[in-house]
Amino acid sequence: MPDPDVLIVGAGPSGAVTAKRLAEDGFKVTVLEQGDWPDYGRARAPHPDYELTSGQYWAWDPNVRRGPGDYPIDESESDIIALMWNGVGGGTVVFAAHWQRNMPSDFCVRTLDGVGDDWPLSYEELEPYYVRVERDWGVSGLANDTAFPPGEGPPMAPVPLAPMGRRVARAHNELGWHWWPAPNAIATRSYGALKPCVQRATCLWACADGAKASVDRTYWPANTSNGVELITRARVRRLLVRADGLVDGAEYLDADGREHVQRAPVTILCANGIGTPRLLLLSDDGGLANSSGLVGKRLMLHPFGTVTGLFDEQLESWQGVWGQHIHSLEFYETDEARGFVRGAKWGLQPTGGPLSMTRPYPWGAENAVWGEGFHRELRRRLGHSAMWGIIAEDLPEESNLVALDPEARDDYGIPGAKVVYTNSENSQRMMAFHQERAKESLLAAGAYDVIVAPFIDATGWHILGTCKMGDDPASSVVDPWGRTHDVPNLYVFDGSTWPTSSGMNPTATIAAMALRFTEHLIEQRRDQKGPG
Amino acid sequence: MSQGALDRETLAGLADVLIPAADGMPAASEAGATREWLDEVLRVREDLESPLRGLLERARGADPAGEVERLEREEPEAFEALSTAVAGAYFLNPEVRGLIGYPGQEARPIEPEDPPDYERDGLLASVVERGPIFRPTPESRTG
Numbered sequence: 001m002p003d004p005d006v007l008i009v010g011a012g013p014s015g016a017v018t019a020k021r022l023a024e025d026g027f028k029v030t031v032l033e034q035g036d037w038p039d040y041g042r043a044r045a046p047h048p049d050y051e052l053t054s055g056q057y058w059a060w061d062p063n064v065r066r067g068p069g070d071y072p073i074d075e076s077e078s079d080i081i082a083l084m085w086n087g088v089g090g091g092t093v094v095f096a097a098h099w100q101r102n103m104p105s106d107f108c109v110r111t112l113d114g115v116g117d118d119w120p121l122s123y124e125e126l127e128p129y130y131v132r133v134e135r136d137w138g139v140s141g142l143a144n145d146t147a148f149p150p151g152e153g154p155p156m157a158p159v160p161l162a163p164m165g166r167r168v169a170r171a172h173n174e175l176g177w178h179w180w181p182a183p184n185a186i187a188t189r190s191y192g193a194l195k196p197c198v199q200r201a202t203c204l205w206a207c208a209d210g211a212k213a214s215v216d217r218t219y220w221p222a223n224t225s226n227g228v229e230l231i232t233r234a235r236v237r238r239l240l241v242r243a244d245g246l247v248d249g250a251e252y253l254d255a256d257g258r259e260h261v262q263r264a265p266v267t268i269l270c271a272n273g274i275g276t277p278r279l280l281l282l283s284d285d286g287g288l289a290n291s292s293g294l295v296g297k298r299l300m301l302h303p304f305g306t307v308t309g310l311f312d313e314q315l316e317s318w319q320g321v322w323g324q325h326i327h328s329l330e331f332y333e334t335d336e337a338r339g340f341v342r343g344a345k346w347g348l349q350p351t352g353g354p355l356s357m358t359r360p361y362p363w364g365a366e367n368a369v370w371g372e373g374f375h376r377e378l379r380r381r382l383g384h385s386a387m388w389g390i391i392a393e394d395l396p397e398e399s400n401l402v403a404l405d406p407e408a409r410d411d412y413g414i415p416g417a418k419v420v421y422t423n424s425e426n427s428q429r430m431m432a433f434h435q436e437r438a439k440e441s442l443l444a445a446g447a448y449d450v451i452v453a454p455f456i457d458a459t460g461w462h463i464l465g466t467c468k469m470g471d472d473p474a475s476s477v478v479d480p481w482g483r484t485h486d487v488p489n490l491y492v493f494d495g496s497t498w499p500t501s502s503g504m505n506p507t508a509t510i511a512a513m514a515l516r517f518t519e520h521l522i523e524q525r526r527d528q529k530g531p532g
Numbered sequence: 533m534s535q536g537a538l539d540r541e542t543l544a545g546l547a548d549v550l551i552p553a554a555d556g557m558p559a560a561s562e563a564g565a566t567r568e569w570l571d572e573v574l575r576v577r578e579d580l581e582s583p584l585r586g587l588l589e590r591a592r593g594a595d596p597a598g599e600v601e602r603l604e605r606e607e608p609e610a611f612e613a614l615s616t617a618v619a620g621a622y623f624l625n626p627e628v629r630g631l632i633g634y635p636g637q638e639a640r641p642i643e644p645e646d647p648p649d650y651e652r653d654g655l656l657a658s659v660v661e662r663g664p665i666f667r668p669t670p671e672s673r674t675g
Contacts, residue, residue, distance in 0.1 A: 045637050046636075047636075048623075048624050048626075048629075048636055049620075049624065050636070050637055052573060052577055052620045053576050053577065056577070103667075104666055104668055105667045107669065108669060108670060111673060112670065118673070122674060123669055124674065146659055146660065146665055146666075147664075147665050147666050149664075149668070158648075160645075160649075161649065161650060166649070166655065169655055173655070173659070176658075176662070178662075178665050180656075180659065181656075188644075189642075189644065196642055197641075197642055198639035198640055198641050198642075200637040209639070318634065318637065319637070319638065319640060329665065329666075330665070332666075333667050353636070354619075354632060354634050355616075355619055358615065358619045368604075370550045370551075370600070370604075372554065374550070374552065374554070375551075375554050375556075376554075376555060378632065379632070382632060383634070
């Protein structure tokens with residue numbers, strides 16, 4: 001087989017978008033994915049044992065799941081556990097499909113709020129790419145949300161508000177607070193490879209009904225039909241570095257541990273905010289593309305909180321989308337009078353079936369159901385509850401980082417990752433403020449009781465910032481187009497590049513950025529340096 | 533899996549502390565949550581059997597209420613296994629699901645509405661009337 005034009009590491013969202021666009025322009029693309037295709041035969045949503053089984057094969061924590069694509073992550077020094085899906089589709093297989101564009105202020109945090117860093121582009125520059133990936137992806141929502149500049153919206157109508165959404169929407173109208181029919185990567189009608197959603201509210205444990213736009217469904221089958229070579233169970237051990245400093249592809253191990261070399265003139269890392277710095281740190285005897293010393297640093301994980309309201313009304317809140325029915329960005333922008341900078345996004349979600357009503361999260365161990373009051377408490381919660389999920393922006397700090405684990409190794413002897421992360425004072429104040437406002441929201445909506453979930457660590461779905469993008473090679477790892485400052489034929493196109501984290505679910509922006517990066521790479525192809 | 537070796541009598545004692553008969557609902561053991569529905573749980577969650585077997589050995593002969601309290605306080609992982617197995621089995625019973633009004637995660641296709649309810653009844657109008665709530669990109673960065 002001749003070498004490809006481009007090698008991509010990772011078949012998650014950024015790898016999917018990148019491979020698609022390159023193949024459309026005639027590039028020969030090979031993708032190395034350490035995991036396998038998801039087995040939807042194990043998505044049990046239609047079955048009575050769904051709540052018992054969903055957290056096994058579809059577990060979000062790789063240290064729990066220990067799937068074929070996983071590697072160990074030491075989180076003993078982290079306040080938040082990193083969650084991911086290592087396989088074709090990446091995190092989109094188990095994501096909640098909240099499709100949130102960043103707001104204009106997210107791109108200029110330094111200019112507006114004097115913290116973090118500005119992105120080297122504006123919302124307006126990224127907006128056309130949002131529109132295009134929303135069409136490619138299959139996104140539902142309603143245009144002209146007042147929290148964003150007006151413009152073209154997603155291609156499908158939004159999911160229904162559901163009884164819970166209507167209640168809270170009415171309350172926000174009375175309070176004068178923002179809400180909007182939520183954007184989701186969920187099909188509300190037949191759309192390409194997607195079937196219309198049937199509202200089982202099981203999105204977080206893979207969609208058994210083929211309605212959630214995860215890229216294993218929306219991109220990879222089409223990509224492979226379009227000539228992209230996707231090699232699964234291919235665990236990259238290191239990138240190959242030539243004497244002249246250029247990268248010459250990667251060395252990887254197959255499922256049987258056999259060593260292979262895949263050479264390519266251009267290599268793009270799309271392995272997520274932990275996998276990408278891990279690979280760079282594994283390469284070139286201690287760190288590739290790291291003259292800034294920032295590879296792995298500035299990790300941001302989005303502290304997460306929930307506030308649940310209990311209602312007399314039967315809301316059937318085990319059904320719907322999970323997913324979000326409405327979102328609110330009322331308190332997203334900075335107001336320094338609150339005692340912190342930046343803000344958080346709220347998404348209104350279901351609360352699950354009966355077994356979920358008995359768990360310590362989000363109900364709190366002090367509110368345990370067991371014993372005499374079991375049946376009363378179950379009836380209070382099941383179907384009668386709605387939950388705001390709150391995603392808080394955390395600011396970049398070099399002390400929050402990903403490093404190689406000096407001890408633990410994966411099944412193939414490759415060092416695992418170690419995460420060091422402290423939930424900052426600013427983040428804690430922000431979360432406390434938002435939880436209070438979310439309580440007010442649900443009480444105004446008619447809740448007779450509200451429960452603030454205890455802080456738990458297993459919420460690190462969004463892994464960002466560990467290969468910062470910027471103009472200055474001394475203070476960033478990649479340039480504004482995702483090319484590493486140090487190695488002109490090595491790129492990073494995933495969420496590692498984010499200078500700040502926003503307070504949004506990041507997939508929309510990861511996808512839009514990947515498309516923008518890719519088109520610039522295509523435009524610059526004649527000037528691209530590479531081996532040979 | 534040697535189901536016969538599981539001490540179901542001890543388990544029934546613990547299970548009924550967790551889920552007693554009350555409010556017109558059966559206790560866990562009455563609902564088969566320590567028998568046939570538990571077998572079903574252990575068929576799909578083999579990981580629960582070992583901790584369950586261990587905690588039952590330690591609980592044999594003890595006061596069930598005191599043992600549940602002790603497990604919750606001193607052995608959170610064992611308590612998690614016990615409560616998951618018992619409640620999981622309880623909610624597999626179709627009669628229990630009927631009594632609590634839970635049909636499972638049903639397929640409920642989205643009925644397209646044109647116009648949607650929030651436009652028909654003006655629910656969204658006040659949000660629109662309020663206007664933009666975002667801070668625009670500063671002129672210094674719009675190039």
